Amino acid sequence: MDYYRELFDLIEKQHKWRGSCINLIASENVTSPAVREAIVSDFGHRYAEGLLGGRSNGLQLFDRFYQGTRYFDRVEAIAMKLAEDLFGAEHANVVPVSGAIANLTVYNALTHYGDKISGLRVEAGGHISHTHVSCAGVIGLKDVPYAFDEREMNIDVDRSREILLKEKPRIMMLGASVFLFPHPIRELKEVADEINARIVYDGAHVLGLIAGGRFQDPFREGADVFTTSTHKTFPGPQGGMILCKNELASKIDNSAFPGLTSNHHLHHVAGLAVALVEMQKFGREYADQIIRNSKALAEAMYELGFSVLCEHKGFTESHQVLVDVSSIGGGDRVANDCEKANIILNKNLLPWDSLRDTGNPSGIRIGVPEVTHIGMKESEMKEIAEFLKRVAIE
Numbered sequence: 001m002d003y004y005r006e007l008f009d010l011i012e013k014q015h016k017w018r019g020s021c022i023n024l025i026a027s028e029n030v031t032s033p034a035v036r037e038a039i040v041s042d043f044g045h046r047y048a049e050g051l052l053g054g055r056s057n058g059l060q061l062f063d064r065f066y067q068g069t070r071y072f073d074r075v076e077a078i079a080m081k082l083a084e085d086l087f088g089a090e091h092a093n094v095v096p097v098s099g100a101i102a103n104l105t106v107y108n109a110l111t112h113y114g115d116k117i118s119g120l121r122v123e124a125g126g127h128i129s130h131t132h133v134s135c136a137g138v139i140g141l142k143d144v145p146y147a148f149d150e151r152e153m154n155i156d157v158d159r160s161r162e163i164l165l166k167e168k169p170r171i172m173m174l175g176a177s178v179f180l181f182p183h184p185i186r187e188l189k190e191v192a193d194e195i196n197a198r199i200v201y202d203g204a205h206v207l208g209l210i211a212g213g214r215f216q217d218p219f220r221e222g223a224d225v226f227t228t229s230t231h232k233t234f235p236g237p238q239g240g241m242i243l244c245k246n247e248l249a250s251k252i253d254n255s256a257f258p259g260l261t262s263n264h265h266l267h268h269v270a271g272l273a274v275a276l277v278e279m280q281k282f283g284r285e286y287a288d289q290i291i292r293n294s295k296a297l298a299e300a301m302y303e304l305g306f307s308v309l310c311e312h313k314g315f316t317e318s319h320q321v322l323v324d325v326s327s328i329g330g331g332d333r334v335a336n337d338c339e340k341a342n343i344i345l346n347k348n349l350l351p352w353d354s355l356r357d358t359g360n361p362s363g364i365r366i367g368v369p370e371v372t373h374i375g376m377k378e379s380e381m382k383e384i385a386e387f388l389k390r391v392a393i394e
Contacts, residue, residue, distance in 0.1 A: 017342075022384060024345040026205065026320045026367025027177075029235045030374065032278060035271045039237050044267035048072050052253055072266055079273035086211050086280060087226065088219050089243035094272060095256040095264040096240030099204040099229030100127075104135040105242060106225055107171065109255035110198055113140035116169035118197075120155070124148040124351045125178025127202060144169050150351045153180050153310050153322070157187045164188070168195045174223070175202030178348065178365060180309070180316045182216040189222030198248075200225040206318055208233030208369065211279040212287025215318060224248065230268075233290060233319050233369045236275030239268040289377065290319045293368040296378040297321055300385035305393060309350075309363075321366040324350060325392065332360035334392045341391045343384075 031039070050064035059077040062069070076094060083092035096102035111117070117136050120126030124145075128134040131143045144167045147159035155174075164172065172192050174183040185199060192199050201223040209215040211234060218226045226243040230236040244252055257264070279286070298315035302308040307324040308315055315321060325334045331347030338345055348365035349357060371380065 018344075021342040021344050022387070023370045024343065024366045024368065024384075026346075026365050026369070027232045028367075029208075029231055029233070029369045031231075031235055031237060031271065031275065034278070035235070035237060035274045038270040038274045039267050041267055041270055043072055043075070043270050044265075046072065046266050047263045048076070048266055049257070049263055051257070072269075075266075075270050075273055079269050079276060082273060082276035082280065083241060083243060086276060086283075087243050088217065089226065090246040091244050091249040091252075093242040093244070093249075093253055093256050094239075094269050095261050096242060097261065097265055097268070098238070098240045099202070099227065100129040100135055100240075101260065102227040102229070102240035102242050103129045103173075103200075103202060104138065105255045105260050106200055106227055106252060107136060107139055107141060108259055109251040110200075110225075110248070111139070111141060111170045115141055115171070116144050116167055117141045117171045117173060118144040118146060118160075118164060118167070118169040119173035120148060120176050121145045121351075122177075123349045123353055123355065124150075125153075125176040126173075127175070127177040127204070130173045130202065141171075148351055152313070153178075153351075155184055155188075157184050160188070161191050164191050164195060164197075169197055172197045172199050173202060174199060174218075175204065175206075175227075177205065178320065178322060179205045179318055180320055180322060181313065182317065185216065185218060185221035185223055192222070198224045200227060202227050204229040205232050205320070208235065208279065208283065209287045209290065209318060212283035212285070214284075214287040214291060219243075219245075225252070230272050230275070232367075233287070234275065234279065235286075235369070235373055237268040237271035239265060239272060241272070286372065290368055290372045291317065292378060293372050293376065293381050294319050294321055297366065297368060297381040297385055300382045301388060304385055304389045306385075306388070319367050319369050319372075321368075322348070322350070323364050323366065324362055325364055326362040328392055330360040331362060331364050334364050337391050338388070341387070343387060343391065 053061035080092040119130035147156040149156040201218040298321040309322045335347040348363040349361040350363040
């Protein structure tokens with residue numbers, strides 16, 4: 001069988017198919033032609049193992065173990081500087097190859113086997129990397145779930161404070177995979193200080209919103225570390241990044257390399273640097289439109305009869321819309337029917353589901369980063385809501 005020819009046929013089919021779809025996956029985006037040019041550059045063939053040195057004119061210097069990095073060293077230094085400036089961070093590390101690896105890098109730097117980590121349950125929107133089933137469990141951390149307010153779709157601060165004072169986790173994770181509203185960083189900072197815990201904010205889903213000055217400001221509100229992927233509301237290449245205070249930089253850098261990563265993905269760092277420049281210039285406008293679009297889509301779906309969560313709070317303050325579809329067949333049925341109509345979204349657990357419901361949960365999660373990036377606005381959101389009604393309800 002000619003697998004070579006088949007592979008390129010599959011690539012062509014993917015381009016044609018997804019180019020004709022309405023993509024509403026909250027964790028996906030498309031990059032600009034400039035970012036794509038960086039990704040396919042010669043950097044994708046190269047290695048740049050090494051340690052961080054000092055700084056010159058505000059840019060990082062490197063002590064590499066490989067020759068041939070004279071141009072990449074400046075690319076990585078620029079990426080770090082742009083990230084520090086854009087997110088108000090004292091230090092940036094762009095070595096992690098994914099958001100989950102960024103989290104694992106921080107856990108490895110700041111905890112010991114058997115320590116506790118607090119975060120949201122998966123059913124309440126927590127990311128698996130915050131729990132024992134993924135990165136936290138890999139290095140022996142015991143997860144302590146926050147109390148969750150299902151109506152407000154957020155952490156219940158008062159009940160969680162009691163849990164935290166009792167359990168005393170070493171790391172308090174904030175941020176989520178289902179992330180409609182800003183998390184209470186300021187409200188939990190006092191208890192973090194009392195129990196000597198570090199607040200680690202996983203901003204993977206909302207990085208682009210934060211870059212545009214929306215949603216929340218993790219460091220100003222009290223976070224010690226800001227981990228993230230680089231490809232959801234932030235329209236960069238797939239990868240990871242860690243932002244932190246200077247006092248934690250050495251531990252985190254050593255955990256990234258040589259601790260958990262040998263050679264990072266140089267072409268993705270180049271693409272990230274380009275995306276950071278783009279977001280410096282266009283990020284505020286983009287973030288504003290994302291939030292306008294998500295609110296417009298949520299309201300239109302609500303008016304068409306969908307059970308959209310948090311109507312009393314304006315539905316959402318992020319790129320996400322969460323819908324209870326249990327009365328119309330469940331998340332699996334709706335997501336599959338939408339895919340047949342070339343509308344791509346995902347089934348999703350809701351807080352009142354259990355992990356046994358993963359196959360057909362009560363909800364669907366909808367995101368608007370990609371449709372916003374390609375130029376859609378509020379009027380198109382109303383049309384998308386009509387399409388969703390025709391597929392899911394009628």
